[in-house]
Amino acid sequence: MATTFEKTWQFIVNKPILTTYNKWQYWAIKSGLKGEFTFKDNLGVDIGSPSGLWTIISSCDGSSVSASDLWGTTYSDSKIVVAAEGSTHSWMQLYNSSLGLYLVINCTGGYETLVFSTTEFTGGSTTYRPTAVNEAKVHWANQGTAGNFNLLMTTEGSFIVFATYTSSSAIRGAAMCLKLADTQAGELYPFFFQGINVDWGWSSDNLLANTYAGKAFHPRLGIPCDACFMGMSYTDSMNSRNALDYVALDPVDDGANDLPIFVFSRSLPNSIRGRVPDIYWGSNLNAIGTVEPPTGQVLSMLIQSLWIPAYTSLVF
């Protein structure tokens, strides 16, 4: 398993999810990205001034709309109103200047929950979120019971968010916003956004599918398109789309294997968009939460089929 990283990661891990669980997670994503939680570095040391933070552009608490953060720095159930588009609900627009990305956290659940754009969202009311010309929407599935909130963010602002819950072999409440590496010359939108299916978590199939999987923007035109991680299969019947899923520990070195992950965008142009830095395929035969190295300072962790950067074990 790779134990050196291309990016500098900042960590919020094992933060208990409070009631009301789904609402709290929406608030936590905002608070985490904004830097209202304490980040730790890869050795577990508090980061006094995290980098890559997102800033507030506009928000709605179900009662009013403002250019400031109406959800507050202290969680309040009444500020996070959850309902479908067209009914009164809360939303939050954030911006990352390093990535040049806007994000709307839309408290509706499902496909309209996390919406990304490279242009500012405008409009918005207590019943409708703001909109942009080109939007990448990823599916959201709450962690609906007690669990722990985790947010990993690079110093550029790319992030992974997910929730663990007791004795589970999968995760929920997960999303990714990643800036890709090894993109083609002239790529103008080197981003990949990942959603989640509530039952599959980060299984290989969920990450390879185009239903709940990912979104990207057209590399030149910025029009949203479906995207997914690319697996590797050595059987013509595609029995396993993740070639590592046949063995937990490699018999050659008794180690856990990893493979690089590339992103494929499905809508025209069908193309390989680039590689995901610091996140690798792993074998789902290894227990969720498996760490590397096995002893000493934790550097990576396996979450279902993915190795992600880590500095400590997670609570499940």
Next chain:
Amino acid sequence: MATTFEQTWQQLVNKKMSTVSAAEADKNYIFFLKHFLTGQYSEQTGWTGKWSVYYSCDGTTAGTAGDNVDRWGSSFNAAKIVQATAGSAHSWMVLYKTIGSYTWYIILDCDRASTPFIDFVFCKTAPTGGSTTARPTSTDEFGHTNLQMSMNTAGQYAHGLLTTDGSCFVIMPSVQGTGLKYPWMVQAHAEAKTEDLYPLVSWLGTTNGFRRYELQYNGSCWAARKFDGSTTLTIGAGAPCGLTTWLMEYIVADGLSGKFPDFPMYLFGAVAGSYTKKGRLYDIRWAPLNLTDGFIEPSPATGVSSKYGCVWLPFSSPIVL
């Protein structure tokens, strides 16, 4: 297509084989395997990474291990490439090359009556024995047995790639108007685990050339040895996929640059008891299927890579297809 490589490749393309007959062209191609790998063609002046002759047999005289005598000669002579089943007099050739910590041997055994067929045998333990009727043998062999490797066509062409350190090569025949078939590639591959004592693989394609099916383990075209040398290893290359689709079959050119992407070719132990991440091929990568064979990137005038079947190869010049 990635146009920077980890290895430095040398190429010899469009070498025309005998036009006398299909059978003689096959023998000429067998001779080409030896002559190319040992760098004896005039076009290979200045090349590095050449393999050497360990010993050989021309069907009349069998050498002894380590005598380094090339009995097939410095120029093609069909009479020196005797093809007959084991037990009858036939030719064989043992080549060797030290790559990193290991010395590898390749035995080319002309023990098939049909001219486009030979056996390829690899080993790390120096082969011994051998006579005019039987090839040398070793204790840790792996390879390709009784597989067609030539196109049985008079005037067919031969093409080869060899890295400057000799650790990787590709040799393949083609026929004008037919295309290429039976490509053969060998690599002391990348990302080998330290514990893998046999970090060398061989792949011999079929009449379908560089087709995905044959690169995956279903085609049984790969030859490898288990990491501890105890037995042969069945491997396959991982083709890039989505949930239900082979993604390289859907790739189109980037809309503005016109360039096509590539994907690394990782190898895996493919059967129960031997599941492993074997390693990765240097510089030979999955290519979009829907490109004409021979497509060159970044441009024909400044060629670096060419697409054949579903792979990019470091051929910078077009080959006869």
